[in-house]
Amino acid sequence: MKQLTEAELKSGLESLPGWTCNSAGKLERKLTFANFQAAFAFMTHIALIAEKMDHHPEWFNVYNRVTIELTTHDAGGLSKRDLALAAAVNQVAPPESAG
Amino acid sequence: MKQLTEAELKSGLESLPGWTCNSAGKLERKLTFANFQAAFAFMTHIALIAEKMDHHPEWFNVYNRVTIELTTHDAGGLSKRDLALAAAVNQVAPPESAG
Amino acid sequence: MKQLTEAELKSGLESLPGWTCNSAGKLERKLTFANFQAAFAFMTHIALIAEKMDHHPEWFNVYNRVTIELTTHDAGGLSKRDLALAAAVNQVAPPESAG
Amino acid sequence: MKQLTEAELKSGLESLPGWTCNSAGKLERKLTFANFQAAFAFMTHIALIAEKMDHHPEWFNVYNRVTIELTTHDAGGLSKRDLALAAAVNQVAPPESAG
Numbered sequence: 001m002k003q004l005t006e007a008e009l010k011s012g013l014e015s016l017p018g019w020t021c022n023s024a025g026k027l028e029r030k031l032t033f034a035n036f037q038a039a040f041a042f043m044t045h046i047a048l049i050a051e052k053m054d055h056h057p058e059w060f061n062v063y064n065r066v067t068i069e070l071t072t073h074d075a076g077g078l079s080k081r082d083l084a085l086a087a088a089v090n091q092v093a094p095p096e097s098a099g
Numbered sequence: 100m101k102q103l104t105e106a107e108l109k110s111g112l113e114s115l116p117g118w119t120c121n122s123a124g125k126l127e128r129k130l131t132f133a134n135f136q137a138a139f140a141f142m143t144h145i146a147l148i149a150e151k152m153d154h155h156p157e158w159f160n161v162y163n164r165v166t167i168e169l170t171t172h173d174a175g176g177l178s179k180r181d182l183a184l185a186a187a188v189n190q191v192a193p194p195e196s197a198g
Numbered sequence: 199m200k201q202l203t204e205a206e207l208k209s210g211l212e213s214l215p216g217w218t219c220n221s222a223g224k225l226e227r228k229l230t231f232a233n234f235q236a237a238f239a240f241m242t243h244i245a246l247i248a249e250k251m252d253h254h255p256e257w258f259n260v261y262n263r264v265t266i267e268l269t270t271h272d273a274g275g276l277s278k279r280d281l282a283l284a285a286a287v288n289q290v291a292p293p294e295s296a297g
Numbered sequence: 298m299k300q301l302t303e304a305e306l307k308s309g310l311e312s313l314p315g316w317t318c319n320s321a322g323k324l325e326r327k328l329t330f331a332n333f334q335a336a337f338a339f340m341t342h343i344a345l346i347a348e349k350m351d352h353h354p355e356w357f358n359v360y361n362r363v364t365i366e367l368t369t370h371d372a373g374g375l376s377k378r379d380l381a382l383a384a385a386v387n388q389v390a391p392p393e394s395a396g
């Protein structure tokens with residue numbers, strides 16, 4: 001798995017509202033939901049996508065908040081798979097879940 | 100748990116689009132989703148609600164389709180708990196999931 | 199996707215305790231769990247496997263009971279994919295969940 | 298919600314193998330599963346319990362690993378609810394999932 005070039009990352013992030021490249025060099029998005037039920041239903045949706053992609057998030061949840069970090073260990077950094085999973089998150093996340 | 104009167108059931112169903120009283124005397128709604136992922140994420144949301152209410156659906160899933168039936172064994176028929184769970188389903192189900 | 203021969207089905211079922219070929223020609227297993235929580239956690243495990251296999255069950259749940267039916271639409275009957283998903287169910291299902 | 302006394306915490310932890318009181322004063326347990334599927338099925342089981350208890354974990358997952366932290370905001374520290382949720386985790390977690 002190849003690392004993204006800086007240009008690929010920049011262009012990828014432009015079409016991924018809510019996502020940033022954090023200080024650890026991972027893609028990161030924070031989401032907030034109406035309650036725990038909605039947050040965990042969202043996580044289940046992403047879990048099914050991630051398992052199918054065979055690319056899994058590092059994620060944290062407390063009550064209605066979810067923080068997702070993405071990186072590709074095989075690439076030693078960010079790869080196209082992170083952009084693909086981030087895009088899937090944005091498709092599933094309801095508009096009102098912006099952090 | 101008391102059974103709903105016919106008037107309560109009729110008035111309840113009026114505010115529950117998609118739900119009918121089926122030939123077995125249970126509340127029933129069929130839903131269709133974009134794919135299995137969306138269907139199962141929805142089921143997880145309802146599972147969390149049902150467990151909290153301590154009132155569980157009889158439900159069937161295949162791929163992107165979910166059929167839900169509700170009844171209250173302690174009442175020997177339909178009760179307020181079925182109307183409450185049906186209302187929760189309608190709140191969670193995206194508008195495009197109408198059967 | 200090719201249908202199983204009668205010999206393949208017979209030999210497959212021998213290594214799949216709990217599964218039968220039902221009157222509709224589908225593989226079927228009934229499971230019982232300690233409670234709804236355990237039943238739905240099991241369903242989530244199977245949902246992740248099924249989505250990864252791209253082969254989904256027809257399944258029914260009420261409270262602590264789950265009935266799973268398997269068939270392969272593309273084969274017009276049973277295929278190796280049904281045996282594979284049935285085997286995955288048996289690996290995940292705790293021994294005490296025999297119907 | 299009352300904070301646990303030091304004695305209550307100490308005695309509680311004695312019956313909660315795998316749990317420690319971490320440097321932030323939260324109950325913490327790390328678990329490892331066979332794969333992501335098993336980890337997320339476990340999380341779904343705990344999600345259902347937590348929602349029913351109305352007491353939610355702070356938890357982190359990556360692939361087959363889950364870290365759970367428990368605290369009670371209303372108590373400004375640890376309470377009986379944390380011990381109860383920790384005990385539920387230990388009941389659900391398979392023996393081989395010790396971190």
